[in-house]
Amino acid sequence: MPGALVVERNVLEWRFDPRSDARLPIASYDLHVVVICSEGYTSSLAAASLQDLGLRATDVIGGFAAWKAAGLPHT
Numbered sequence: 001m002p003g004a005l006v007v008e009r010n011v012l013e014w015r016f017d018p019r020s021d022a023r024l025p026i027a028s029y030d031l032h033v034v035v036i037c038s039e040g041y042t043s044s045l046a047a048a049s050l051q052d053l054g055l056r057a058t059d060v061i062g063g064f065a066a067w068k069a070a071g072l073p074h075t
Contacts (some may be wrong), residue, residue, distance in 0.1 A: 001075050004036075005024075005026075007024070007048055009037075009042060012035075012046055012049065012050070013049055013050065013053060015027065016031075016033060016050055016053070016055060016057075017053050017055075027054075027068070029054060029055065030056075030059075030062065031055065031056070032056045032058075033047070033050055033055055033056065033057040033058075034057075034058055034059065034060065035047045035057060035058070035059045035060075036059065036063055036064055036067065037058045037059075037063050038063050038064055038065060039062065039063040039064075039065050039066075040059060040060060040061055040062045040063035040065075040066065041063070043059035043060065043063060047059040049066070
């Protein structure tokens with residue numbers, strides 16, 4: 001997906017937590033994170049975890065499959 005940043009689920013929280021020593025350079029409380037997975041199940045849980053950290057996070061209902069089916073850019 002254009003502009004996407006791939007972060008594995010098992011490191012998501014500490015890479016986006018602005019208080020973490022291992023955070024990504026873009027990690028901040030002002031960042032709006034959109035999480036996407038294959039079908040939208042894991043991304044819902046991941047977005048909720050990021051919200052628990054105080055971040056603005058959401059996910060794509062239906063995941064990448066729905067994104068692609070809608071004809072949105074994905075290459």
